[in-house]
Amino acid sequence: MNKLLLAALVSGAMAVPAFAADYTIMAPAAPGGGWDQTARSIQEALTAEGISGNVQVTNVPGAGGTIGLAQFATQESGNANALIVGGYVMVGAILTNASPVTLDNITPIARLIGESDVIVVPANSELQSMDDLVAKLKADPGSVSWAGGSAGGVDHIIAGLVAKAVGVDPTKVNYIAYSGGGEALAAVLGGQVTVGISGYGEFESQIAAGELRALAMSGENQMDGIPTLSETGVDVTVENWRMIAAAPDITDEQKAAITADIKKMAESATWKSILETKGWVDMYLDGDAFDTQLAADIESTTTVLKDIGLVQ
Amino acid sequence: MDTFGLLAAGFAAALQWQNLIYAFIGVTLGTAVGVLPGIGPALTVALLLPVTYRLDPAGSLIMFAGIYYGGMYGGSTTSILLNTPGESASIVTALEGNKMARKGRGGPALATAAIGSFVAGLIATLAMAFVAPWLVRIAISFGPADYFALMVLAFVTVSAAFGDSALRGVTALFIGLGLGVIGIDLQTGQARLAFGIPDLLDGIEVTTLAVALFAIGETLVVAAARGGLDDDIVAVKGSIWMTMEDWKRSWPAWLRGTLIGFPIGAMPAGGAEIGTFFSYAAERRLTKHPEEFGHGAIEGVAGPEAANNASAAGTLMPLLTLGLPTTATAAIMLAGFQQFGLQPGPLLFTNNAQLVWALIASLLVANFMLLVLNLPLIGVWVRLLTVPKPWLYAGILLFATLGTLGANGAMSGNLFGLRFSFELMMLLGFGILGYVLRRFGYPIAPVVIGLILGPLSEQQLRRALAISQGDPMVLVHSPLAISLYVIAAAAVLVPLWFRLRGKGQVFSQLAADED
Amino acid sequence: MTTGSNPQRRPDGAAFVIALILAGIAVVIFWQTSIMRLPAHQARVGPQVFPYAIAGGLLLLAIGTAVSAWRGSFPARPRENYGPALWIVGGLLGQILLVSSLGFSLASGVLVACTAKAFGRGPMWFTFLCGAVFAFIVWFIFARGLQLSLPAGPLERLIP
Secondary structure, X not given: OHHHHHHHHHHHHHHOOOOOOOEEEEEOOOOXXXXXXXXXXXXXXXXXXXXXXXXXXXXXXXXXXXXXXXXXXXXXXXXXXXXXXXXXXXXXHHHHOOOOOOHHHOEEEEEEEEEEEEEEEEOOOOXXXXXXXXXXXXXOHHHOEEEEOOOOOHHHHHHHHHHHHOOOOHHHOEEEEOOOHHHHHHHHHOOOOOEEEEEHHHHHHHHHOOOEEEEEEOOOOOEOOEOEOHHHOXXXXXXXXXXXXXXXXXXXHHHHHHHHHHHHHHOOHHHHHXXXXXXXXXXXXXXXXXXXHHHHHHHHHHHHHHHHOOOO | OOHHHHHHHHXXXXXXXXXXXXXXXHHHHHHHHHOOOOOOHHHHHHHHHHHHOOOOHHXXXXXXXXXXXXXXXXXXXXHHHHOOOOOHHHHHHHHHHHHHHHOOOHHXXXXXXXXXXXXXXXXXXXXXXXXXXXXXXXXXXXXXXXXXXXXXXXXXXXXXHOOOOHHHHHHHHHHHHHHHHOEEOOOOOOEEOOOOOHHHOOOOOHHHHHHHHHHHHHHHHHHHOOOOHHHOOOOOOOOOOOXXXXXXXXXXXXXXXXXXXXXXXXXXXXXXXXXXXXXXXXXXXXXXXXXXXOOOOOHHHHHHHHHHHHHHHHHHHHHHHHOOOOOHHHHHHHHHHHHOOOOOOOOHHHHOXXXXXXXXXXXXXXXXXXXXXXXXXXHHHHHHHHOOHHHHHHHHHHHHHHHHHHHOOOOOEEEOOEEEOHHHHHHHHHHHHHHHHHHOOOOOHHHHHHXXXXXXXXXXXXXXXXXXXXXXXXXXXXXXXXXXXXXXXXXXXXXXXXXHOOOOHHHHHHHOOOO | XXXXXXXXXXXXXXXXXXXXXXXXXXXXXXXXXXXXXXXXXXXXXXXOHHHHHHHHHHXXXXXXXXXXXXXXXXXXXXXXXXXXXXXXXXXXXXXXXXXXXXXXXXXXHHHHXXXXXXXXXXXXXXXXXXXXXXXXXXXXXXXXXXXOOOOOOHHHHOOX
């Protein structure tokens, strides 16, 4: 056994040289998840570009990131070396879990990447376009079953927003929650549900293969010729973005320094090539523009979660 | 090129000498980390995946295959020898395997697990290569109602793990079901039984419960029974190799386990552990040595281990052909594949044929390498039992807490200003529960099974009814669901009928209430 | 506590306690589920059905356990030594409470020392030292080699 451990040690040592930590990034998710991958990609880019000598990633999973968020806000206050990864999912989770710590308790730095949701139907579905779906939804909301991620998550929120935008009672949305987009994909492919709604990446290859028909994207821009919801006459624009934030109570100079580091990283070749391999869309946005965007997202999410009946 | 030609090309890539070395390192690392109690395959793969990034695509792929199979296999070693499974899929292995180890038959138990894993891995990987697209079509046609029927069947088979009292077995199952309710309800987003504690919102982690009940509970039992006469473990009695009798009893179990595990692993909502339950139940029904079950029957190790590995290969099918990760391990692997430039999905076999076939060949090579590595090591592993108890159990506790901390490092508790990990506190609490349950003769496995099956069956039932807008007839709508219910009914009624006919010594134990 | 080993099959007090605990859990599930907030859109099988069914089952099992305890049909329990088990529980508690401040190695040293004590191995300063050194090596492999996030303390911070 000792020999085996030694082997682990040797190959581990090859992988990571040890330096003093410049930044610690908290991924408020389990190893392997989306936020963990984001945190580790930032780690890779920061070190490879020489922006930071060493970056450590810590994982604090649980409750849509709110457990990590609470721990970060209370323990890292004023620490200019501490960063946390977060995203739109956290906005919803803070509301549904009635989390005492919110995004106001940390210092958002920049939105880094984003992904648009896509609404799909099986190739043999009678629904040809978004118009058909809207008509069916108006005729009998219960007859349209939506497969997506967990209740109160971004997929559910978009389904609720779509219903509301076309004048259907959002509480009547027949939303079937699956654990993760993968299971939802199986349900759509197997024809178990009427439509599927999840991140574009989850459905991308099936759309390309012609197994699924994409009706609309939830984001601002078209992807591969798929129209956005606004273009189909449904006034909804939501992107599932991921961001990086710093600790509360840091000085403006410290915030500016972190923002500069992150901006440098986001413009680096390493970061671009990571986005390429992971299939992530660059949505870099910082400063006041990001703050405005964040406030708008929080407001619309609060309204729709109340409309769906998940938040009081 | 036809399938054989592609596979041959894949082998040509995998069998280069430096790739063989990578495979060997991968298998060694996977086994070394996977063997630690409390560290399951998902964490093993997540931890070791970055190690592979430094190599060229073919090399990293083959090393990764080794890590995956090594991690899957490593878990069974400690569950057999020390009764401390590191993940839910090797719980069933511990049932009979540990009884064998206590009788000095740890060698044959490890051997049948290793060879069974190899046989299952071989058949399942080959099956994956040839029938993947076709089987996946069938698998996705499974609707929520069919899954619910499958869960009903699984509940029926749980009785095989009940031990000598149905009352205590059902109680253990219900404790698990009760734990399964805790957390945010997936369908409505509302918290259930969370008592306002944020850490409970995600529910009870199966790994934490399994490691606590088995590893911590076992340690407490051994410590409390110190000086007791019945606890002397014999490290080795007789040969550490399998006898002719062992072979004869093992090979049908390997094949049955493979047959059960592979399709269940391939289902988008199957999961490795359910295959092991079915396999154990099947072996228990079909054995010619029913009296040995519960006391170290080799079929009870051979079948579930094969099922576990076959479903691990089965899991790769929806992953590769649909881009559909069905387990935590698979989700991490998906991230890995993207790193290697593989984009799983329906176009994978056409767009990335070369890499896919290299992966399949790598899996076969890794599988073989695993056997080569582990058979000679059995002698070393068995000697684990001769490690003095203070060090052995201190090590088990150390790695159990390390695995739990590594998977969930949140320091969210606070006691007198000391911050602590709530997850570790749960580990301790469930460990004490495990001790109490054992002390009063309750079986442990049904608690974990309840925690796994409860939420699955509830979600599938509610999905089925939501899609049908409340029409209960949807549950018996498909021929598949109906046949599953018929099998479940037969599994309950046939033994009962035998018993009423007075021929039922074989089955009486299963249904007997007390004593 | 040794009534179970009595061939006369007298009622088993400890088993009655188990029956009571099961009934208590059932009541808690009933109560917590009944005060749960429900979403506006009601499904036929909502989030309360399973908890209620499980609570009902636990109540029945509590009754069954009570009957079984009355008949004294629980398996015999050997007399046990609680001291060593308490040492282990204490060691785990110590590690859990100390790990965030002392770091993984030193806190695990406490765990190892207490476990060794439970199994009759000492002296504790020696086992603590062995445990801390071993845990430090393990920490180094996992935290530095494999990037697992494990709590660091004064000892771990010595390594730059």
